[in-house]
Amino acid sequence: MVAVDIWWADLRSADIRRxxxxxxxxxxxxxxxxxxxxxxxxxxxxxxxxxxxxxARDSAPGATVEIDRTCDACGAPHGRPRPADGLGPHLSVSHSGLLVVVAACADAAVGVDVQRVADGGSSYLSVG
Known part of the structure; x- marks a missing residue:
């Protein structure tokens, strides 16, 4: 079995001071x-x-890691996010409407997608 951690936040919690x-x-x-x-x-x-x-790394609160977003196909900085040091975990990020979601998996590549549903403004989440 592969464990996937899901992190999410509502856009209303965004504070640019952070x-x-x-x-x-x-x-x-x-x-x-x-x-x-x-x-x-x-x-x-x-x-x-x-x-x-x-x-995932059991790091101290406030520790930061550089994120590499280099696209494997063209080399532009819009690819799948990954720790720049190459040590993992595997990551995926998606956002739609008010919801932002990140999936992390230590053992395998992971993908997450969230889409806002037009009626009612609710969102669907899919992890793979």
Whole structure:
């Protein structure tokens, strides 16, 4: 059996002042976006990635790890997130509407997807 940890947050909990908790490269990615909701989703995704790596590695609170987002196909910085030191865990991040989700797995590649449903504003979550 493979264990997958799921981390999620609601966009309403995004606080841009928490950007200082991120590695410099992750904090800089926030400046690429103009819309506050987009920045909030990116902030929460980056914070959840840090939480997932800290817990998987049993690291001290506040410890940070650089995240590599290099695309395997083209080399641009929009690929699947992974710890830059290559030590794991496997990670996936998704966001839609108000929900941001991160999946982490020590033993195998993982994927997570969340999609907002038009009627009622609820969201569906899928992990694979």
């Amino acid at each position: 950007a200082g908790e991120l590695p410099a490269a992750e904090a800089a990615r926030l400046d690429e976006l103009d819309a506050p909701a987009d920045r909030g989703r990116r902030l929460l995704g980056a914070l959840l990635l840090q939480d997932a790596v800290r817990v």
